[in-house]
Amino acid sequence: MQKIIWGLCLLACLGCRESTLEWGQNLLAAKNYEKGWDAFTLSIQEDETHWEAYYGRAQCETALDLSAEALADYERAYIMHPTAETCAGLGKGYWDERNLEKAKSYLNRAIGMDADNAEAYMNLGIIYVKEEAYQEALPYLLKAKGLYEQSPDELSLALMIAYFETKNDPACLEIIRSFKSSDTVTSAAYEYLGRLLQRKKQYQLALKEFNAAVDIDSTNVYAKVLVAEVYAQQAQYEAEIKERTRIIRQVEDQKADAELIGLSYYFRGMAKDNAGDYRGALRDLDHSIALSDGRAWAYFCRTVAKIHLRDFSGALRDYQEAVRLRPDVAFDDYLSEDPSSYATFIAYASRHGVRFSHNKSTII
Numbered sequence: 001m002q003k004i005i006w007g008l009c010l011l012a013c014l015g016c017r018e019s020t021l022e023w024g025q026n027l028l029a030a031k032n033y034e035k036g037w038d039a040f041t042l043s044i045q046e047d048e049t050h051w052e053a054y055y056g057r058a059q060c061e062t063a064l065d066l067s068a069e070a071l072a073d074y075e076r077a078y079i080m081h082p083t084a085e086t087c088a089g090l091g092k093g094y095w096d097e098r099n100l101e102k103a104k105s106y107l108n109r110a111i112g113m114d115a116d117n118a119e120a121y122m123n124l125g126i127i128y129v130k131e132e133a134y135q136e137a138l139p140y141l142l143k144a145k146g147l148y149e150q151s152p153d154e155l156s157l158a159l160m161i162a163y164f165e166t167k168n169d170p171a172c173l174e175i176i177r178s179f180k181s182s183d184t185v186t187s188a189a190y191e192y193l194g195r196l197l198q199r200k201k202q203y204q205l206a207l208k209e210f211n212a213a214v215d216i217d218s219t220n221v222y223a224k225v226l227v228a229e230v231y232a233q234q235a236q237y238e239a240e241i242k243e244r245t246r247i248i249r250q251v252e253d254q255k256a257d258a259e260l261i262g263l264s265y266y267f268r269g270m271a272k273d274n275a276g277d278y279r280g281a282l283r284d285l286d287h288s289i290a291l292s293d294g295r296a297w298a299y300f301c302r303t304v305a306k307i308h309l310r311d312f313s314g315a316l317r318d319y320q321e322a323v324r325l326r327p328d329v330a331f332d333d334y335l336s337e338d339p340s341s342y343a344t345f346i347a348y349a350s351r352h353g354v355r356f357s358h359n360k361s362t363i364i
Contacts, residue, residue: 019043020039020042020043020046021039021040021043021050021052021053021056023039023043024036024039024040024042024043024053024056024057025052025056027039028040028056028059028060031063033060033063033064034060034064036056036057036060037057037060037061037064040053040054040056040057040060041057044057049080051076051077051080051081051086052077054073054074054076054077054080055073055074055077055081055085055086055089057073058070058071058073058074058077058089058093059089061073062092062093062096067093067096067097068097070092070093070096071090071093071094071096071097073093074086074089074090074092074093075090075093077089077090078090083113083114084110084111084113084114084117084120085110085114085117085119087106087107087109087110087113087120088106088107088110088117088119088120088123089119090106091103091104091105091106091107091109091110091120091123091124092107092119092123094106095123095127100127100131103123103127104124104127107120107123107124107127108120108124111124116147117147118144118147118148119144121140121141121143121144121147122140122141122144122148122152122154122155122158124140125137125138125139125140125141125144125155125158125162126141126154126155126158128140129141129158129161129162132165134161134162134165134166135166137158137162138159138162138166141155141158141159141162142159145159153184153186156175156178156179157186157188159171159175160172160175160176160179160188160189160192161192163175164192164195164196169196169199172192172196173193173196175189176189176192176193176196185216186216187213187214187216187217187220187223188213188220190209190210190212190213190216190223191209191210191213191220191222191223191226193209194206194207194208194209194210194213194223194226195226197209198226198229198230198233203230203233203234206226206230207227207230210223210224210226210227210230211227214227219250219254221247221250221251224243224246224247224250225247225267227243228240228243228244228247228267228271231243232271232274235274237271237272237274237275238275240271241268241271241272241275244264244267244268244271245268247264247268248261248264248265248268251264258291258292259291259292261291262287262288262289262290262291262292262295262298263288263292265284265285265287265288265291266284266285266288266295266297266298266301268284269281269282269283269284269285269287269288269298269301269302269305270301272284273301273304273305273308278305278308278309279305279309281301281302281305282302282305282306282309285298285301285302285305286302289302294325295325296321296322296325296326296329297322297326299318299319299321299322299325300318300319300322300331300334302315302318303315303316303318303319303322303331306318307341307342307344307345308341310344312344312345312348312349315345316345316348316349316352316354319331319349319354320354332356335356336356
């Protein structure tokens with residue numbers, strides 16, 4: 001009799017035990033993405049018919065930056081269960097794979113299937129923010145905000161950026177304050193408060209916020225760039241050079257793409273030029289041009305450095321390359337702003353068939 005009772009109790013306990021799928025969903029809700037991925041994979045091995053397992057695993061893969069794997073799982077979930085939820089997921093999968101047109105197509109399709117799908121509105125808005133189409137982003141972001149009971153952090157961040165870029169400073173500040181008073185410590189909130197202060201030319205206060213952003217997230221390169229910009233705006237070129245040097249070390253250590261590294265050398269080259277270190281500027285601009293062909297402004301800045309070093313033939317070649325790359329920019333206007341500094345070069349160029357006007361240089 002006792003054995004029968006024990007057996008019945010064991011069966012009851014087994015019946016109450018959560019399934020592998022539920023285990024994965026609970027881990028996903030707790031943001032334990034690695035263990036969640038394991039649980040969903042085990043669930044799929046046990047039973048391949050649950051679309052929820054593929055969808056949950058895709059969400060874990062998205063969080064773990066496994067974009068190709070996530071797209072495959074989102075697609076499998078959508079084929080098995082074509083609803084607004086899985087359609088929006090597929091749109092997110094294409095977005096992570098940088099196929100923005102397909103992402104928009106599926107997200108719009110999800111909205112057509114369910115006009116109250118908050119995730120689809122949010123992700124469409126975020127895509128438009130990434131594309132710097134801030135006015136287009138706002139209606140989607142605001143619609144999503146109205147549908148969520150509590151706005152996800154990524155939605156609030158996107159709204160903060162859109163408000164800043166559309167110069168709705170009070171609304172931007174409200175979100176920043178909300179972040180600062182919450183348990184969510186985000187570097188971006190401090191960064192954007194600094195940008196609001198910088199916009200008002202309150203440079204010292206801006207500098208404090210940018211440094212706080214870096215303290216929270218040392219990988220926030222853009223906050224470091226903003227620190228350097230504040231120094232540049234205050235003509236504190238030596239401090240700017242030190243900050244630009246830190247940025248270069250970071251992007252090189254992180255093995256960033258050549259374009260970003262080249263841009264970092266370009267800005268330090270400009271800072272050195274402003275500080276009167278023309279040879280140092282030349283070295284940085286050489287490096288920038290070697291890393292990123294076609295940077296017209298780097299050629300023009302190298303023109304200026306070479307003029308100061310009295311390398312007029314090299315300056316003229318760089319000037320002509322800058323004009324070739326960007327014929328829409330009247331580079332000679334910049335030289336004419338300080339004619340006493342560039343008169344000798346202008347005369348040299350004129351003797352070699354280049355005449356300057358206020359609108360455009362002409363080779364004669």
